[in-house]
Amino acid sequence: MRHDLKSGPLGKTGLSNAFDPNGLAAPTARLGESAPAPVKLDVRHVGFRFGDKPALHDISFSIYANRVTALIGPSGCGKSTLLRVFNRMADLYEDQHVEGQVLLDGEDILAPEVDVLTLRRRIGMVTQKPSPFPMSIYDNVAIGLRLNEELTKVQLDQRVEDALRRAALWEEVSGLLDHSALSLSGGQQQRLCLARTMAVHPEVILLDEPCSALDPISTARIEETIEELKSVSTLVIVTHNLQQAARIADYTAFLYLGELIEFGSSAQMFSAPREARTLAYISGRMG
Ligand SMILES: Nc1ncnc2c1ncn2[C@@H]1O[C@H](COP(=O)(O)OP(=O)(O)OP(=O)(O)O)[C@@H](O)[C@H]1O
Ligand SMILES: [Mg+2]
Numbered sequence: 001m002r003h004d005l006k007s008g009p010l011g012k013t014g015l016s017n018a019f020d021p022n023g024l025a026a027p028t029a030r031l032g033e034s035a036p037a038p039v040k041l042d043v044r045h046v047g048f049r050f051g052d053k054p055a056l057h058d059i060s061f062s063i064y065a066n067r068v069t070a071l072i073g074p075s076g077c078g079k080s081t082l083l084r085v086f087n088r089m090a091d092l093y094e095d096q097h098v099e100g101q102v103l104l105d106g107e108d109i110l111a112p113e114v115d116v117l118t119l120r121r122r123i124g125m126v127t128q129k130p131s132p133f134p135m136s137i138y139d140n141v142a143i144g145l146r147l148n149e150e151l152t153k154v155q156l157d158q159r160v161e162d163a164l165r166r167a168a169l170w171e172e173v174s175g176l177l178d179h180s181a182l183s184l185s186g187g188q189q190q191r192l193c194l195a196r197t198m199a200v201h202p203e204v205i206l207l208d209e210p211c212s213a214l215d216p217i218s219t220a221r222i223e224e225t226i227e228e229l230k231s232v233s234t235l236v237i238v239t240h241n242l243q244q245a246a247r248i249a250d251y252t253a254f255l256y257l258g259e260l261i262e263f264g265s266s267a268q269m270f271s272a273p274r275e276a277r278t279l280a281y282i283s284g285r286m287g
Helices: 079-085 116-122 137-148 153-166 186-199 216-229 242-248 266-271 276-282
Strands: 039-050 053-064 068-072 096-104 123-126 204-208 234-238 251-256 259-265
Touching (some): 039 079, 039 234, 053 234, 053 251, 068 242, 079 204, 079 234, 116 123, 137 153, 137 186, 216 234, 216 242, 242 266, 251 266, 251 276, 259 266, 259 276, 266 276
Parallel strands (some): 068 234, 068 251, 123 204, 204 234
Antiparallel strands (some): 039 053, 039 096, 251 259
């Protein structure tokens, strides 16, 4: 049920070669993975400024297809800023400046000619602060499907239900679909925004602390969904929960003060980090 996105400046589907400034080519993530996955997003020398204030410095690493990559680091280190680069959120603000390249299947998504709406269908994002639209619960999830696909009412209902189930929200809202999304609790709004993003089946899903307002049961269900989504999508998740990163992420990137300190398989990062600052952070001595 994927969109045909083969036209336009982002339409090619060839896979790029890994750019490997850190000498980390082809880290194998999980046990028994003998060959690395292809690169889905190749982050090359990305910098970011809010006006004169730098927030990211020369970030380069690869995000592998059909894998989960976690971004970790202390508050204010630039995790959300980096995630926002991947779907061009800075375009909405005059004083926010991005440099470098981010190749999606080999094509630079930061190039001016890129159609940002097409890009955001391919790379969906769930923001740190949930932002449901002021409309019904059903319409929040259906809106992207109505815009992008021609579905019958039965098909639409099915896709909405499927997305709400995957977001671990269906049981709480199945009788309230016509109620305003704004009447939901913070944790429910967070899961609704997750459902809204997942419903359109993006190739890449960016999740900014998707479990920050959730109880352990909902968190476990979202983690199961993330694991399931790997078969069809590439996932990037920001989390402050290091156990969560170790549990669900194949790869982890550690950011500190806007710099990428270390990138590697989660297995390596959490058992034998290469950098002293990574060790200080994951052992709770920093941040
Ligand atoms: N709109 C903005 N204008 C100016 N500076 C900003 C803005 N948004 C973020 N920053 C700054 O950019 C830096 C990175 O912020 P960012 O939100 O990416 O951090 P983060 O790692 O996601 O933190 P947290 O874990 O608290 O969510 C911080 O120093 C922050 O103060
Ligand atoms: Mg953040």
